[in-house]
Amino acid sequence: MDEVVRRGDSVYLHAWDDYETFTIKLTAADTSGVRRTYVRAAGPEALERRIHHLSNLGFDGHWVEDEVGLGPVYLIADPDGHMLGLYWETERYQPPSGLEPALKNQAARYPGRGANVRRLDHVNFLAADVPGNATFLEDGLGAMRTEQILTEDGPPAAIWFTLSDKTYDLVYSGDWTGSKGRLHHVALATDTREDILRAADVCLEAGIHIETGPHKHAIQQTFFLYVWEPGGNRIELCNAGARLMLAPDWPVVSWTPEERARGQAWGLETIPTFHTHGTPPVPTR
Amino acid sequence: MDEVVRRGDSVYLHAWDDYETFTIKLTAADTSGVRRTYVRAAGPEALERRIHHLSNLGFDGHWVEDEVGLGPVYLIADPDGHMLGLYWETERYQPPSGLEPALKNQAARYPGRGANVRRLDHVNFLAADVPGNATFLEDGLGAMRTEQILTEDGPPAAIWFTLSDKTYDLVYSGDWTGSKGRLHHVALATDTREDILRAADVCLEAGIHIETGPHKHAIQQTFFLYVWEPGGNRIELCNAGARLMLAPDWPVVSWTPEERARGQAWGLETIPTFHTHGTPPVPTR
Amino acid sequence: MDEVVRRGDSVYLHAWDDYETFTIKLTAADTSGVRRTYVRAAGPEALERRIHHLSNLGFDGHWVEDEVGLGPVYLIADPDGHMLGLYWETERYQPPSGLEPALKNQAARYPGRGANVRRLDHVNFLAADVPGNATFLEDGLGAMRTEQILTEDGPPAAIWFTLSDKTYDLVYSGDWTGSKGRLHHVALATDTREDILRAADVCLEAGIHIETGPHKHAIQQTFFLYVWEPGGNRIELCNAGARLMLAPDWPVVSWTPEERARGQAWGLETIPTFHTHGTPPVPTR
Amino acid sequence: MDEVVRRGDSVYLHAWDDYETFTIKLTAADTSGVRRTYVRAAGPEALERRIHHLSNLGFDGHWVEDEVGLGPVYLIADPDGHMLGLYWETERYQPPSGLEPALKNQAARYPGRGANVRRLDHVNFLAADVPGNATFLEDGLGAMRTEQILTEDGPPAAIWFTLSDKTYDLVYSGDWTGSKGRLHHVALATDTREDILRAADVCLEAGIHIETGPHKHAIQQTFFLYVWEPGGNRIELCNAGARLMLAPDWPVVSWTPEERARGQAWGLETIPTFHTHGTPPVPTR
Numbered sequence A, B, C, D: 001m002d003e004v005v006r007r008g009d010s011v012y013l014h015a016w017d018d019y020e021t022f023t024i025k026l027t028a029a030d031t032s033g034v035r036r037t038y039v040r041a042a043g044p045e046a047l048e049r050r051i052h053h054l055s056n057l058g059f060d061g062h063w064v065e066d067e068v069g070l071g072p073v074y075l076i077a078d079p080d081g082h083m084l085g086l087y088w089e090t091e092r093y094q095p096p097s098g099l100e101p102a103l104k105n106q107a108a109r110y111p112g113r114g115a116n117v118r119r120l121d122h123v124n125f126l127a128a129d130v131p132g133n134a135t136f137l138e139d140g141l142g143a144m145r146t147e148q149i150l151t152e153d154g155p156p157a158a159i160w161f162t163l164s165d166k167t168y169d170l171v172y173s174g175d176w177t178g179s180k181g182r183l184h185h186v187a188l189a190t191d192t193r194e195d196i197l198r199a200a201d202v203c204l205e206a207g208i209h210i211e212t213g214p215h216k217h218a219i220q221q222t223f224f225l226y227v228w229e230p231g232g233n234r235i236e237l238c239n240a241g242a243r244l245m246l247a248p249d250w251p252v253v254s255w256t257p258e259e260r261a262r263g264q265a266w267g268l269e270t271i272p273t274f275h276t277h278g279t280p281p282v283p284t285r
Helices: A044-056 A130-140 A193-206 A257-261 B044-056 B130-140 B193-206 B257-261 C044-056 C130-140 C193-206 C257-261 D044-056 D130-140 D193-206 D257-261
Strands: A002-007 A010-014 A024-027 A036-040 A062-064 A073-077 A083-087 A119-127 A144-149 A158-162 A170-174 A183-189 A209-216 A223-228 A234-239 A253-255 B002-007 B010-014 B024-027 B036-040 B062-064 B073-077 B083-087 B119-127 B144-149 B158-162 B170-174 B183-189 B209-216 B223-228 B234-239 B253-255 C002-007 C010-014 C024-027 C036-040 C062-064 C073-077 C083-087 C119-127 C144-149 C158-162 C170-174 C183-189 C209-216 C223-228 C234-239 C253-255 D002-007 D010-014 D024-027 D036-040 D062-064 D073-077 D083-087 D119-127 D144-149 D158-162 D170-174 D183-189 D209-216 D223-228 D234-239 D253-255
Touching (some): A044 A073, A119 A130, A119 A234, A130 A144, A130 A158, A130 A170, A193 A209, A193 A234, A193 D193, A209 C193, B036 B073, B044 B073, B044 B083, B119 B130, B119 B234, B130 B144, B130 B170, B193 B209, B193 B234, B193 D193, B209 D193, B209 D209, C036 C073, C119 C234, C130 C144, C130 C158, C130 C170, C193 C209, D044 D073, D044 D083, D119 D130, D130 D144, D130 D170, D193 D209, D193 D234
Parallel strands (some): A036 A083, A144 A253, A183 A234, B036 B083, B183 B234, C036 C083, C119 C170, C144 C253, C183 C234, D036 D083, D119 D170, D144 D253
Antiparallel strands (some): A002 A010, A010 A024, A062 A073, A073 A083, A144 A158, A158 A170, B002 B010, B010 B024, B062 B073, B073 B083, B119 B183, B158 B170, B223 B234, C002 C010, C010 C024, C073 C083, C119 C183, C144 C158, C209 C223, C223 C234, D002 D010, D073 D083, D209 D223, D223 D234
């Protein structure tokens, strides 16, 4: 990703086919983790209706207008305390003069280096109470649950939600520390699996910690690579192939603990840190 | 694709991740071309509202219930005469016993052969009057125009429409013969560009006519291969990478004749038959 | 691979770009493991010189003429007891009528299915005494050592040898059981890494045991997938990219135990069975 | 490729897995074309024997010692006037401090950008008299002819020669202008076909002229992209998959004019400039 602008303690990064001003905003801080996750409405009326609907359900936020490239943002916390920012007004990304893309149906110049990430794909939160957040996501935001991990006798350990035709946009996984508001990972989408294989070599050379992958998830079938950026946050590079959520009446796919124990699609055992590393770090008991 | 069932003169084929009963139905006939293009509604009420809305605009159809795996279908013609079938009720694909997929979030067993197509991607119609159909698509069906080819001084020569988060689902191109109801091509999506390169070798060995590609379209940026199936219809194997239509306020991208003349993304000249071959064949003047 | 012919208890398989009659011969037996590994000479005189040279070093074998597609074969055992078959005369593969490849610089019709393996790549033997075999390989066969794994204070634990411009053709790894003549794996080369990713899905669907991968070796940098065929032998699907051994004076690359402990190229830990599964199985103490 | 050093009017470039000091040397000049093509011997005695053998055939050159990273070089012209430099002594590439590769069996740090070329692959000369050069190549240099293009009734129009286990290292094509000593193209090898697809986008963005491709040659089956570097020389990015020349008794594959007329492997017509653009440019009659 390329740096777009710096503002105060923040650096704004842009993936090459993001039509908006920035894709990820990095802010200097004492610790790691995620702050706001912005979600764009389908239109100005849709945004109003959504806020009204959320309020009726008892989910209230407030308006701010403090972000580069965005108009008014309705800040609202999920039950676990992650901040979402709902908005409609946005500025389109403008490539710097002399760096316009060759194809005009593309936001920025194709970089052709590293992981070559095209756009943001999804955010996976950690939450103390996964089902409690499901109500907010499904009833409040109108998200659709596509897959989930069951526990022996309790509530789901993780739920995948979609707000689009992708098979997931937001994921909630149980936080083993019981903490609230933490991050499991942020995922960026590449055009090909080869981009991810190449990124693995690039990370190897750059001394970036590769946690696990490249491999294919059984859940959602995503081809993945997990790395830890220098600040400690887990970043996923992912490719979904041509998989989309095309069924409006998709029956939720539930994975039992036994199925989960089989590891990833091609038999790779899930690495222990995948269940113990979240950001920001919290004291372990 | 695998054969699912035969019924009368028809063979039903299924791509390995289609959640519905069949992906393409081939019917023995005296000539080539496309018959019905089925479009599923987002829900039963959405279907009712859509039909009511279309009727208000003067677009009327009628109900049939005659298709394998589908409930009632509302058959309606676009202004050019292509038959669309709107429906809600559908049967989920059931893999034959012993051939269940290893991953339960997938419809059928992964074939790992040939082009390995995952699902239907889009249909490209030919039409005598492209803008005339745009009214039906945009005002009637609620489609969004994402890209188009302009002519020197007349109406668009081709328009790409989306009904989803894909950047296009239906395309209308001007029919140079002035005929109505014809087909330019049907496209099937693969997970990777490598699947398409491999398909090229498979088609070469099988004696299937490769018309053009593999290459990348400038318009919509799709990686493509065009072949003619033995009956004469043009089939595209396509891969969009991670490209999606995520902007609800996407400004239509218009390509001028000069831009079109530059050929495909990497400079490949558009092959003449791409402008002269449609199905069914019609007498040329 | 395709079956070429059956003879007695044996089935002969052919990879699509092997110019010789067969690539692998499977023979029904009570247990698994490797029998003969055939190595073709550069010419008839080269074969004679090689045999003479081996005899001078005290390595003697004997002639047989008993193999489909091969002329006289000089059978000779390496010090560990693996049987090598040196030969010159061979019959070119003839595709069955109607199945000739579209491109005449290719042996057989391109299959476009499964792992799509193009040719045999290498054989990795297990040996009780790795350095003892190195003398036979280097002084006797004229092989070149390209990489090796060192032990704390003893002899190399594994050595990679090349007889060509590939970076390795034969590998000897220490047999932890102290047995002789066993096999670690046989490797088949694919054209692309994508062929290997696809093969992983095909094996998943077919219930073939995937031992580890897809991933990239640090040693030799090969992209790999290890599976166990139903008889128990480990098969590697491998892709070397454009890597070749182009330096006649290549300094052997030695990997220390500490370096080895870092796992594969992208951090994957070497799976325990990689060090405990060889064929045929032997009683463990 | 990365710049290694500048010396006088020359810039030395290095591909990331070239074990020698440099891969390509660019020298400022009034026109384009190729100067020396260096070919390393298998050893010091092999070099002496080769020079002696060439001299016996009437091919004589002279020694120079004027090149960065190389010891004495025996300069000798092919009959068409292309300068070859035969040598044994070479300095191994040393990565700059702090830029050592993560894997020690690799020459330089993996770049992960652009075409990502791993090494030089081959050089394709133009020659006034193709068969005249074949004598020098086959009898003199010991090259093996692997494929060729026939003409209606005359000598081969192009011949592919190998000096290794690759299927070709040097190619001679007839120069339609009757000129001597010109270049058709220099080819660089990538690890994957995807590297080449990505390079096409990178060239598109950079305004580099893409002449033809990506596609697959029927002859030698190489996956290719041809671009013209700013100085006018044609550069091929190529990938051979797992294809190697493993048969010492390979029967030459000959392509007739009719076969050639079918275009490249998947039906792409050979672009006219492929037959009319060589470097340096010469006045056309």
